[in-house]
Amino acid sequence: MEISDKEFLAPGHRACAGCGATIGVRLALKVLGENTVAVSATGCLEVITTPYPETSWEIPWMHVAFENAAAVASGVEAALKSQGKTDTTVVVFGGDGGTADIGLQALSGAMERGHNLIYICYDNEAYMNTGIQRSGATPYGASTTTSPHGKESFGEDKPKKNMPMIMAAHGVPYVATASISYPEDFMKKVKKAAEIEGPAYIHLQQPCTTGWGYNPAKTIELGRLAVETGSWILYEIEEGEFKVTYRPLQRKMVKEYLDAQKRFKHLTDLEKERIQSHVDAICIELKI
């Protein structure tokens, strides 16, 4: 795969040391190249990359609000089309809150209308920009500031919302999951998404050192553990065809992934086993 040496997200941004979001954006833009317009939802990424009068973006970039990135991108795409600029790629970067929660309606509309754009949800599994509050993408058992563990609680008590399948149900031509820890897999998917005519959705898992509670050096390691334990599955749905794109040689125990993070530290063995059996059920079905 041709990958640009050029960086389209400049350093000097205000992300935490070890930030997974900026890795994801860097990798995606290396694939998409300079003839790209990016739209961001409000969130960490927007705040850390555009502290006026500076910007990290080397390509045109626009942000309007939290819940409307897909709608803004719809307008961008339509306007480019109206000017005959159909070779320009439109990419959206929205966090899990901006995608699975507050931005779901606008995203659903954009996907169903068939705009030719790529929506990348960079999922760090909580509202990190505002200080680690629970989102619809927060996994079962995670302790956040609004789903804290306590005497009566083991943290988040609902499973993670299945965003990629919600997108797949829209019948869009391309849906994929990805992880920043598997850059080749991710970049291949971005390339496919760019080449396909119509809307594409990529759900990118991206560990967050601050929100998940681990040493910043371990960002890639955590993403890898999520996949190697079967907690996060890499797949794509191309024209309705479901395909797992990566299978761990030997699936690791979920406990290893959970124990590496502060947000799961409070879980009892019983709760960890419950999570394990949930992961097992899915992985067995998918032959992982």
Next chain:
Amino acid sequence: MIEVRFHGRGGQGAVTAAEILAKAAFEDGKYCQAFPFFGVERRGAPVMAFTRIDDQPIRRRYQVYNPDYVVVLDDGLLEVVDVFSGLKDGGKIIINTNNGVETINGAEIHKVDATGIALDILGVPIVNTILLGAFAGVTGAVSIESIIKIIKETFSGEIGEKNAKAAKLAYDAAKEGH
């Protein structure tokens, strides 16, 4: 200024009739205004629409409370709506009916079996254009030529032709009635 009130049921075309009348009056060189009393009523519910015609530009923008003419698209409305409300002395009512309708408050009542004409010519009981033909014949407030022109502009092709024919028939009948 001539003020007209249309009474109909949702779906019968009272609003369209009011607009055709306004456009026809404009065609005649008059100033005009038409608007519905727009409810959330659905098909079948009583509705009202209004038309104003004048030699001067029309400014006022409130409902018509004292009409010179009232057009009733459906005699069943007499049971539920006071179609005579505010009618000016010497005012006229044009009503689609094949029943006996009583004269009330000295208003001049003109009965038109518009449904009968509609079924004959259009094959469907749509009466708004027919009543406009009758209106032109009864009141002389608008020319039948302009009514026919706007009907044909509003409904294209065969439907327009048939509606125009039906309107003309009602117009002639109304003239004979005088």
Next chain:
Amino acid sequence: MVSIGAAVKEPGSTRQNKTGSWRTFKPILDKDKCIKCVNCIMFCPEGCVNKDYDIDYDFCKGCGICAEECPVKAIKMERE
């Protein structure tokens, strides 16, 4: 004077902000050991390892991902 709509017309201008000062530990690459696997280039959140495997210390925040992900342990994190 703020630009109209606070738009920023100088792409990549966060380069004015040298985040190297955030660092506590500094990655030192032993180029003799390096096998040029691109892991450090790919995984750097700052994008501050160039194609010649030079680390831009003006921006490196010292997160240590590069050292952690180096398959031959060619990068060591040293106290500033």
Next chain:
Amino acid sequence: MVIKVMSANQAIAEAVKLANPKVIPVYPITPQTTISEYLAKYVADGEIDAEYIRVESEHSAISASLGASGTGVRVFTATSSQGLALMHEIIFAAAGLRLPVVMADANRALSAPLSIWNDQQDSISERDSGWMQIYAENGQEALDSILLAYRISEDKNVLLPSMVCIDGFILTHTVDPVDVPEKEKVEKFLPPYKPDHAYLDPKRPMSIGTFTDPGYYMDARHDMELAMERAQKIIAKAHTEFSEIFGRDYDFVEKYRSEDADLIIVAMGSICSTIKDVVDELRDAGEKIGLVRVRVFRPFPTNQIYEAIKGASKIGVIDKNVSFSVGGVLTTEIRSKTGLDASGFIVGLGGRDIKPSDIKEIIEKTKNPTKHTQWIGLNKEEL
């Protein structure tokens, strides 16, 4: 000159056709809907070369408008009432991003209780957003105001969005004669939109919608205030050129038989047509009554209003909105900005019909000034 009998909604759609925006994201809502429908038809028939986006909400209608405008093209959207309220957050963003979006608002009451009928609470409630606002009296003015709005909003000395407000049903669904100008004249009046400040183009990357700390935000907002002030001159110039090209005169305020009036009524929108009839009637009876119609509400034409009403000994201001416990917004703004005493009247909320007798009642009450807000046309048992 082609005069056709049409509704104000169709007049607006005709104006949009003439202005030829490249992107039209709209969502249906009563009584705006027919604007969306006319535009959909024009696009379907190839009469407008534009991308028509059938968005899933008003929030996305305005959001997509901003995205499109950000690429440097002209855009149009329209809404009403709840739709405008749903847009609220992005309404502020549009102005802050300095994107010259033009939007029609079919003025309708806000819920609750639910009402589909006219008052001006919806747009008045967006008065602090940084949008310019024009309140049209009739269909002709609705059409003309859309053209004026693009011209003013897109001026590089202004770069603020505009809202053209038309009274729901009273204008949106009323047909009367409207002169639809020739395309050539419109092209002469309205140059193509060529932005420099916000333009998403890979050849010249820029970031739009950045994050400001306390060191910048206030200055950016102050810049909007300056733009709104500059807009006064640009609007005056646009009015003059509009008159030269199209032969119709507009001003910030319209003075109707008010020059020598002892008593002046001030109002906005379609109600002014009825007031003019009443003024004529009372003038014939020897009363020195006049009307001052506020057409441009933002930027607020303080001087023009002051000059128009200062000579009258009695002033009555009519509002189709209310700021609870304060009064009608036009009333309170006229009082505070001109320093003149004015009686305030609330009328027509939720589409209550305003008859000449209501206007006469207001005139009588204005003769005995009070600071107390008076609601006119309430059901008797409410009084």
